[in-house]
Each structure stands twice: as C-alpha cells, then as structure tokens.
Amino acid sequence: MLNGRMSSPANSPDIFIIGGGPAGLATAILAAQRGLRVAVADHDHFPVDKACGEGLMPDTLAAMRRLGITVSRSEAGPFRGIRFHGADRMTSVEAEFAQGFGLGIRRTVLHTKLVERAAGLGVALLWGRRVTLAGGGQVLCEGQLVHCKWVIGADGEASPFRRWAGLERTRYEQIRFAARQHFRMAPWTDLVEVYWARDCQIVVAPIASEELCIAVTSRSPSLRFREALSQAPALASRLRNWCALDRMRGARAALRRLRRVCHGRFALVGDASGSVDPLTGEGIGLAFTQAAALVEAIKHNDLQSYQAAHDRIGQAPRLMSRLMLMMDAHPHLRQRALRILAAEPSLFSRLVNVNAGELALSKFGVSHALRLGWRMLAPGWEF
Ligand SMILES: Cc1cc2nc3c(=O)[nH]c(=O)nc-3n(C[C@H](O)[C@H](O)[C@H](O)COP(=O)(O)OP(=O)(O)OC[C@H]3O[C@@H](n4cnc5c(N)ncnc54)[C@H](O)[C@@H]3O)c2cc1C
Known part of the structure; x- marks a missing residue:
C-alpha cells in the first residue's frame, strides 16, 4: 500500500527526493498535487522516528492543512501557548497564541499521516534504500542509476547529499545536543513549558491525554537526562513517579545557515538546507513552507527564486x-x-x-x- 505507481526509481520520475522525513514527504505531496511524478527514497524503514520536541505550532498546522492533512485533537495534545520557567524557581512567564492552538504529536503518528497522504497521491515510496552520488552528479539508488530532472536533498541535519552536491558552505553554524523521551503522565497544563536550567533547556509538550514528550537540549554532549532534570527541581518533583514509555533518543540540534541551498538541478529542503534551534519549535513548519516554495520554483523552472524564498522564510x-x-x-x-x-x-x-x-x-x-x-x-x- 505504501508503494505508489512507480515501484522503481528507474521509472524516471520528474523529481527524485532523498529522505522521507517531513521535508521530503511534504515536497513530494505538494509536487504530486501539481501533477509531477515523484519518488522518495529513505535508508530507514517506515514509520521513521526521531528525537524531537513534537510540538507543532499554529502556523505548522496551517501548512499541514495545505498538504491535505488534518490531525484531530484525540490523536494529539493541544496547547494554547508557551510558558518559560527560570532556573531560580520564581520567575515564569507565559503567552497564548493570538489565534488557534498548537498540537503535540508523536513523530511516528505525524510520519504515518504524511506517508499515507503521499501514497494516496501516487508518490513512489522506497524505504530501506541507500542513495549515493557518483561522479558527474549522477544519483544511484541501491546501485541503480536514477533518471530524473530534479534531485532534492531532504536527508536531514547531517545531510550527506549537501556535501555531495557542493552546497556545504555555511554562513554560520552552532551545534548542540538533544535527547527525547516519552512519559505516561497526564499533562498538568495546556501550555508547552520550557525550563531554563543551568546547563540545558527542558521542553515539556503534551502529546496525548496521558502522555508527555520531554526533550532536553544542551551544549554538552555528556549531560545525562536525569542530571538535566535535577537542574529543574520543580519539574523533577512533578515527574517523581514517572513511567517512561520508551527508550531515550538522541540527536544533534543545529542552528545552521548555508550560503546556497540549490544549484543546477539540485536543491536542499528541510534540515538539510539549514536548521533552526529546537527551542523555536519551528523546524517542521519551516520544512513545510520551504517545500511549497521549492515546488513553486520547480514548476516555473526557476530554482533561483527558491533561494530567495528560502532566505526570507527562515528569517524570524x-x-x-x-x-x-x-x-x-x-x-x-x-x-x-x-x-x-x-x-x-x-x-x-x-x-x-x-x-x-x-x-x-x-x-x-x-x-x-x-x-x-x-x-x-x-x-x-x-x-
Ligand atoms: C531535540 C529536537 C527537538 C525538536 N523539536 C521540534 C518541535 O517541537 N517542533 C518542530 O517543528 N521541530 C522540532 N525539531 C526540528 C525537527 O525535528 C526537524 O526540523 C525536522 O525533523 C526536519 O525534517 P527533515 O525531513 O528535514 O529531516 P529529518 O526529519 O531528519 O528526516 C531526514 C530523513 O532523511 C533520511 N536520510 C538521511 N540520510 C539519508 C540517505 N543517505 N539516503 C536516504 N535517506 C536518508 C533519514 O532516514 C530521515 O528519514 C526538533 C529537533 C530536535 C533535534
């Protein structure tokens, strides 16, 4: 069911996308909606999980609706704004979104929705396939030459494609380290909370009526989850009787801006094209908006307009x-x-x-x- 009408990249799609995360799938969906033939190859298997704060801001939900995807409140944890807590246990400040609400949603649930939508539009989904670039800018999927007009790198923060395509040069880059875990516990608030601790920030998002997603981000690669919690005693005391639902997952968290995100028939989208700090909660929303700009540029045969749009989209x-x-x-x-x-x-x-x-x-x-x-x-x- 998850493989569309093109079961092999040899079927010459218009667009070949490397990476089936939110950015790659959003690009595929929008391109297929505009009548283009698309294949997506990912070296991981469906559904793909990833360390993430799992909070979708109101603008991300609006962009998702434009992909033809809706999420009901029962599949996720709604939140109406953000609260910051200082390390002194006394300072806190909160704000509501001017319109609408955000949703905390498990990555695997989000991935399933994106994949189902893409498959429904006839996108060829190739899971567990390794993609490499050969000399002369040729793309190989499991050793087979891919014939296509456009090649899109949506292969995430560490993007090998970015290097292959010669788009690695940065304007600036700052790397931090993150870990995420899910807990069975009813949310005590309908706000996403950010605890500012000595060596890290801890973000708590509701993702269901009885589930929380907790993500820790720090400059230190060696900071342990429990040690991080001990730096936020107010949160630690709430989680005294915690019940972790899964293994902890780690990830690198980068603020990165590239000099260029496209050239020739190659373009980058999502984290591969540069990323923002997880505390903004905007990574997935950015990927969706970039995907729309990229498909528009492809339809007009004008990748340069994507470069300009990409610069603008990431400003805030x-x-x-x-x-x-x-x-x-x-x-x-x-x-x-x-x-x-x-x-x-x-x-x-x-x-x-x-x-x-x-x-x-x-x-x-x-x-x-x-x-x-x-x-x-x-x-x-x-x-
Ligand atoms: C700790 C943390 C918390 C975050 N919290 C939030 C949040 O609350 N809200 C939010 O909106 N964003 C958040 N983000 C950011 C968000 O996770 C990313 O912006 C988003 O995942 C980017 O999607 P992507 O598709 O570009 O990359 P990814 O999700 O990383 O997907 C890339 C895909 O490419 C595949 N791939 C990699 N290499 C290859 C290869 N060689 N061949 C084939 N496939 C390949 C991978 O398997 C993967 O499926 C957070 C990030 C971190 C680290």
Whole structure:
C-alpha cells in the first residue's frame, strides 16, 4: 500500500527526493498535487522516528492543512501557548497564541499521516534504500542509476547529499545536543513549558491525554537526562513517579545557515538546507513552507527564486534561535531577559507570536526590539 505507481526509481520520475522525513514527504505531496511524478527514497524503514520536541505550532498546522492533512485533537495534545520557567524557581512567564492552538504529536503518528497522504497521491515510496552520488552528479539508488530532472536533498541535519552536491558552505553554524523521551503522565497544563536550567533547556509538550514528550537540549554532549532534570527541581518533583514509555533518543540540534541551498538541478529542503534551534519549535513548519516554495520554483523552472524564498522564510525563526542561544550561553542575560519578560508579558506575547508565525517579524516593532535589547544590556536596570 505504501508503494505508489512507480515501484522503481528507474521509472524516471520528474523529481527524485532523498529522505522521507517531513521535508521530503511534504515536497513530494505538494509536487504530486501539481501533477509531477515523484519518488522518495529513505535508508530507514517506515514509520521513521526521531528525537524531537513534537510540538507543532499554529502556523505548522496551517501548512499541514495545505498538504491535505488534518490531525484531530484525540490523536494529539493541544496547547494554547508557551510558558518559560527560570532556573531560580520564581520567575515564569507565559503567552497564548493570538489565534488557534498548537498540537503535540508523536513523530511516528505525524510520519504515518504524511506517508499515507503521499501514497494516496501516487508518490513512489522506497524505504530501506541507500542513495549515493557518483561522479558527474549522477544519483544511484541501491546501485541503480536514477533518471530524473530534479534531485532534492531532504536527508536531514547531517545531510550527506549537501556535501555531495557542493552546497556545504555555511554562513554560520552552532551545534548542540538533544535527547527525547516519552512519559505516561497526564499533562498538568495546556501550555508547552520550557525550563531554563543551568546547563540545558527542558521542553515539556503534551502529546496525548496521558502522555508527555520531554526533550532536553544542551551544549554538552555528556549531560545525562536525569542530571538535566535535577537542574529543574520543580519539574523533577512533578515527574517523581514517572513511567517512561520508551527508550531515550538522541540527536544533534543545529542552528545552521548555508550560503546556497540549490544549484543546477539540485536543491536542499528541510534540515538539510539549514536548521533552526529546537527551542523555536519551528523546524517542521519551516520544512513545510520551504517545500511549497521549492515546488513553486520547480514548476516555473526557476530554482533561483527558491533561494530567495528560502532566505526570507527562515528569517524570524533564525532570529529567535539566536536570541535563545544567547540566553543559553549567558546566564546573566538569561535571568535578566526572563525577568524583563515576566515584568512585561505583552513583550513575551509578541515574541511567541512572531515565532509561531502569527505576527509578522516587521510587526514586532522597532520600539519593542530596542526596549528588550536595551534592558538586557543596560547594567543598572533593576526590577
Ligand atoms: C531535540 C529536537 C527537538 C525538536 N523539536 C521540534 C518541535 O517541537 N517542533 C518542530 O517543528 N521541530 C522540532 N525539531 C526540528 C525537527 O525535528 C526537524 O526540523 C525536522 O525533523 C526536519 O525534517 P527533515 O525531513 O528535514 O529531516 P529529518 O526529519 O531528519 O528526516 C531526514 C530523513 O532523511 C533520511 N536520510 C538521511 N540520510 C539519508 C540517505 N543517505 N539516503 C536516504 N535517506 C536518508 C533519514 O532516514 C530521515 O528519514 C526538533 C529537533 C530536535 C533535534
């Protein structure tokens, strides 16, 4: 059922996509919706799991609806906004999304929905297949030459395709390390919570009526999950009688911006094309929006327009990533920022809604940006 009308890449699709994660499948769905013949090859097997915070922001859900996919509340954990907790156990600030809600959803459930939609549109899905690039830009799938017009790298953060295609050069890159685990426990709030601890951030998202997804992100590759929790005592005490539902999964978390995301008949999409910090919760939404821009560019035979659109699409989450990483790196600034936001919740609300795509970056307002920046840097600012 999961293999569409083209069971072999030798059937000459218009687009051959390397990687069947959210980015690759969204590109395949949108291209198939526009009448293109598409094959997706992934070296993993369906359904693919991945360490992720599993929170889909309102703009991600809107992009998903454009793919023809809906998620009911019973398949996921709805949340109406974000709450930050400071390490001092006293400072916390929360904001609701201006419109709509977010959803926490298991990666395997999300993957199943994307795969079913792609298969329904006749996309050829090739699981457990290794793709390599030979000399002269030739693409091989399990050793067979692939004949196609466009080759898309959607092979994730560590993308081998990016290297093969000569698109590896970065504008900037910052790597952190993450771990995720699921717990059987009823959510105690309908907000996604972010606990800012000494060496990490811990994100708690509801993913069902009795399930939580907890993801830890840190600069340190050796920080253990339990040690991370011990740095957030308020959370640790809630999880005292925890029941883990699965093994922990680790991943690298990168903020990366590439110089170029396409050339010739090659293009990158999703994390392969650069990524934002997990704390933004925007990685999957970005992948969906990039996929739409890429398919549009392919339809017009104009990959350069994809480069421009890609630069624009990532602006707000890249900025937000930089703010989050600055708070991570400088405990003093972090505490200062959290106190400013707690004292002025409307500022936090604007930040959350810019990040969630509900407020244009240009509408954040120069005066708000300056006020936040000045107060974070002004040494004499007291609370
Ligand atoms: C800790 C953490 C928390 C996160 N939390 C969130 C969140 O709450 N919300 C959100 O929106 N985003 C979140 N993200 C980001 C999100 O997970 C990514 O942005 C998203 O997975 C990107 O999708 P992708 O398809 O580009 O890459 P991936 O999901 O990594 O998929 C890439 C696919 O390519 C395949 N592949 C790799 N190499 C090859 C090869 N050589 N040949 C064939 N196939 C290959 C892999 O098997 C995989 O299936 C988080 C990330 C991390 C690390």
